[in-house]
Amino acid sequence: MLQVIFEVPESGNLKDKRRVVKSIKDRLRLKFHVSCAETDLQDSLRFAQIGAAIVSNSAEFGESVMRKALAFVEGDFSLRIHDSSISSERFD
Numbered sequence: 001m002l003q004v005i006f007e008v009p010e011s012g013n014l015k016d017k018r019r020v021v022k023s024i025k026d027r028l029r030l031k032f033h034v035s036c037a038e039t040d041l042q043d044s045l046r047f048a049q050i051g052a053a054i055v056s057n058s059a060e061f062g063e064s065v066m067r068k069a070l071a072f073v074e075g076d077f078s079l080r081i082h083d084s085s086i087s088s089e090r091f092d
Contacts, residue, residue, distance in 0.1 A: 001087050002052040002066040003039070004073060007080040011046055021048050024077060028052055032069045047082070059088040 011017035025036040033054070040049040052069055056062040066086045074081055 001089070002034075002069055003049065003083075003085045004051075004070065004081060005041070005047065005049045005083040006073070007046050007082060008048060009046065009080060010078065014043070014045060017045060017048060020077070020079070021050065024073060025050060027076075028069055028072070031072065032065055034065065034069060059090060062088050 008017050008020050011020065021038050025038070028034055028036045028050075032052075034052040035054070036050060036052040038048060039051040041047045052066065054062050054065050056065075063086055070084055070086065073079075
């Protein structure tokens with residue numbers, strides 16, 4: 001799982017912020033085949049939190065995909081990352 005809290009500095013209203021968040025989610029889904037959602041801070045004008053997840057039989061593979069997804073968000077969008085975490089869960 002990936003959790004990212006970021007600031008969208010150029011957003012002047014919620015519509016601008018939601019457009020950016022939607023773009024990030026859509027591109028993560030298309031490029032990395034992950035499930036993705038805005039998980040918190042929906043009413044904040046400048047901040048957003050998104051979560052992404054992938055199901056795999058390999059924790060290493062899943063975490064590798066999440067690291068690449070985080071690098072993609074950091075590099076391809078004009079925003080400031082405030083916090084991020086990558087974790088995996090194992091079910092036997």
